[in-house]
Amino acid sequence: MRYVIIGIGPAGMAAADAIREIDEKSELVMITSEEVAGYSKPLITYFLGGKVDEKRMFYRFPWCFEEKNISVMTGTEIVQVDPNEKRVISKRGEEIPYDKLLIATGGSPFVPKIEGVEKEGVFTFTQWKDSKMVASYIVENNVAKAVVLGGGLIGLKTTEALLELGLKVSVVELADRILATTFDKKASQIMTRALQSRGCEVYTDDTVVQVKGKRKVSKVLLKSGREIKTKLLIIAVGVRPNVGFLEGSGIEVNRGVIVNERMETNVENVFAAGDCAEFRDPSTGESTNIAIWPVAFAEGEVAGYNMAGRPVKYQGGVPMNSVELAGLATISVGFTNVEDNGVEILKYFKEEENVYRKLVLKDGRLIGAVFVGDIDRAGIYTGLILQKVDVSSFKNDLLREDFGLVYLPKEYRKKLMEGELKVWLE
Amino acid sequence: MKKKKILVKEEYCIGCRLCEIYCVTAHSESKNLIKVFRYELGEVAPTVIVEEKEYTTFAVQCRHCEKASCVQACITGAMHRDNGTGAIYVDQEKCVGCWMCIMVCPYGVIKRGVNKKKVASKCDLCVDREMPACVENCPNEALVLTEVGES
Amino acid sequence: MAKRRPPADFVVERDDYKCIRCLACVRTCSYGANFYDERANRVFTENLKCVGCHFCEAICPTEAILVRHNPLATRENAHWTSEAVTDIMKQAETGGVLLTSMGNDKPHFTYFDRMVLNASQVTNPSIDPLREPMEIRTYLGRKPLALELENIEGGIALKTRIAPQLKLEVPIMFSAMSYGSISLNASKSLARGAQMMGTYFNTGEGGLHKDLKEFGENMIVQCASGRFGVNVDYLNAGAAVEIKIGQGAKPGIGGHLPGEKVTEPISETRMIPVGTDAISPAPHHDIYSIEDLRQLIYAIKEATRYEKPVGVKIAAVHNVAPIASGIVRAGADFVVIDGIRGGTGATPKVTRDNVGIPIELAVAVVDQRLRDEGIRHLASIVVAGGIKRSSDVVKAIALGADAVYIGTAALVALGCHLCQKCYMGKCNWGIATQDPKLVRRLNPEIGARRVANLLRAWALEIKEILGGMGINAIESLRGNRDVLRGVGLHEHELELLGIKPAGEAW
């Protein structure tokens, strides 16, 4: 048996672990287009901000691969999958045969059409090398001010890193507020104020339409007509599943690679997991592509088990994000922007302490939660969301400051305490 | 592998919160209750949480889950399972304080560190002691240490 | 005019250096005596609320707390004691009967402490119980005068039909304490402890909680004047039935569980509605004579098909010997005599402290009377009321008992500090309370272990003492008053006890 995993992100690594849990002997090959393997992508903004050094970037040290008998191919970009011959082909022309294949290629940054975007000083920000390049660009060019296009999580985490480095930063966001996709309005507003209080400018309902300068960026022109002087523009408007290389392979792709609850694609022996995968829930028929670390990890694990022959089903996930910006910790879980009729919203806001909690309920169940400032014990709510627990009997306690397991129904608590609940897997 | 596990006997917790105090002390510099109170508060916090509602009280600390969401969600590898003890520890050198673990822990037992280090803090089953401090000092045996798994 | 207020019985002293403001004492005091002042960041005690149960002292992790006695510091007066004065103050205020709990705390003479035991020297060598057989198993119940055997195919069989017996691995049982007077966790502790040690606990007259049914083989069920929870299933649920006529802490008076303590679960076991008083009349109204008592004994035997021993419990009073004789003649399989030091959950103080006679005298005269009448074998004698150490057990048996009941001693093993406030229902130790928050403080696993430990320790000590006397079976100790000698007792007391003064040989 020969397992091949394309991509060494959380999905790929979780899959490798799961495979090795069952099958210690078979050949296992992991392939990445990047030059280094086993580092943690979410840490690249921390690296830029100087919070994490080179050594701590590694989620998994290279020797762990050896220890687990995993061969790693770095700098190897796969350009074709050939299910008929059961092999993948690299840009360099290498042919790598597989018995079981996992596609865990993650996402690639999306770059909108902007005039002058090819100039020096314009970066996307999804890989370690981006982080390194930006860092040296700042030093080499004495950059004191940066513009970040995109007020989503990557954009803001990058902003945070740049602020840490002492730069002035302007954030430009096309939507009417930052964090529009992951957080609700109130949370966006609090975070905006927190960023502003650290000297960061935030422009919403706006975008960059032109990058000016000769060879290098000198200023950017916004749609609103405003011009901002800057030597650095970081484009962080989102990522797309990295699936272009699958064209012609016969593997079904919508936004991402379509997979079932066992992370199987439509093609035999080919699995997909993580940001590049699109989970089609067999019970609802709905497809979701939730590009977050825990989901990638869980999907990867499910894929790994199934590849190695242990039938395991994925239970589906919800979007969730945790980030600390401008000293404010925030967590968002599930559906927090829903505003249809059947939804009940519980809120709690302490302005002076920047503490905000919002819970979204539907049909007696918690479907979303937002926490700003005070995030302690947020995971209890995540548990309730994932387990689809009926919360109507203790609805009024949900927002208590001392809310905890003691307010949960005794049955649920008992199960929880005895460790009987499995969150991601069946 | 034999794995230590703390059982929470909800029906016998008397809500005295001594577990918290002994937890703090066990993880303090001086290991002395009075000195901790006088000189070290603010630098250590308990990783056992006592919950209370009417007649129900109980102490809860990291369950060291079989399938640990916190380990899965950790972006740095700081949250890890020790292969020797089977327990889950957080490597505070690695942790960057992204709070993904807090987001996913269904017990809500991971805390943001109280000292200057803004890193996750959780029950370590008192690695350097035979018996976790909370268990040893629970006056009503509402916390009980058991060992599960094969030896 | 100043308010007349009795002084605080106790003072709680707190070492402020040692106090770490963990507030365990504040959180756990059921009387609300301890409180925390946030602004001063200090913990204080309202001494008047303190009952001296020492729970805070026990829970304090830094030994910062000391609970001290606080007698009314009037001019020293051997006659008008602090207690006498404060009692009057309370009664002048309320006009009520003074209520108290637990056993008699007055310095009445304790005969156990004035009797000493023998030991072998040279003659009749002593026995080492660690290496040689030592029998302390005891059977309670009617014994035949003689055994008749018959030849059967392949051997000999016992022809005499033996009346039902209780088999005790240690001659110590837990005396009647109802669920209601004590918590379910306290009952469970005793039940499990009895099971662990091969002896019995007693339901008291509170009926039978469903959680205790499983301990039936180690249970004596009680039938008292209130007949609470008594039905045919109850009578058959245990190993024996005990009819309670009287109790050492309150001879001659009934019982009364106030309606506010009749909670849902209590109502279920007592089989009365929630919130109504549970009144146990002073007498059984179907028993006004020995003949009536016989009637109840046999009604119970009929209802239990003669399969269970039926005992009768009385308080030790002046006429105890003839009464006991009557009880035996009425058909009781065992007689329980509860002395003046017997405990209770609630009783008028005046009764507890003044009514009844010491158990040592009672057992001696009862044993003698039954022997004199030739009916000692018809029933076993169980002695209760103030047994507090293993030597008391040995002395009681030497005076004629078959076994003893312990109540207070068992509760002390569970945590009781004899604050004598059981009737308040706020027991911090989770024993004499029904408050769920307090009940949980007594983990029955710990409780069972502790009471079993106590019995185990006493059993070892009893064996030591027996061995020292050269006796290898408790059978040989029973009524063996030769092993006792009195110190500083009057002649007539010695006569009643049936023992010689110390210094006198056989």
Next chain:
Amino acid sequence: MVRVNASGLHYKELNAMVRELLDRGEREIEIHDVCGQRYIGAGLSVKDAVIKVYGTPGNDLGAFMNGGQIEVFSNAQDGIGNTANSGTIVIHGDCGDITGHSMRGGKIYVRGSAGYRVGIHMKSYGENFPIMVIGGFVRDFLAEYMAGGLLIVLGLEKDEGGNIVGNFVGTGMHGGTLYIRGNVEEHQLGKEVKIQKAGRSDLERIRLYIEEFCKYFGFDPDEITSGAFLKLEPYTHRPYGKLYAY
């Protein structure tokens, strides 16, 4: 149906015989020539058993009874239905003291009169609700300490002084209801009970039991219910609440 002759039998033998018959599955037992044997039906728990007693049974008939029916075709003695939980006892004659002592459930119907302390400490719990109907008069301390259930005295016979009940009626009573057909003087009452005229709803409440009484003994329920009833109830469920100093 089996017939047992009790003549010359000790109660222990008689009762063992009855129990054995029940254990064997007999459900109707007639005991003849009963002469003072005690504890007949004590602890009886067979719900569909019927025991018919001819002759005069001894004390504690039906003690601890928990189901079934006992019918006595003559007078009975003391302690009938002592601490009974359930079941029915029917007495065609008079009966003695403490009838229904501490009974918690079940029914007792007496055609004639009863002795002292009738219904003492009757109580009720949940589904268990004791009913007692006495046809004639009763002596002192009726319903003493009564804590629950329903007790009816019909006064179809009167005592030497023309009374239906003796003195100290309902002393210590703290639950349940007592109905008396006919007159009771204030001085006959214990201090814990209050007295009032029974209303229409009361009569509706007791009608069922009076009908059952009439069914057993052949009276006319309409005639009985046409008389005026008094209703006696305790003032409080907590008669001794304020006796103590803490």
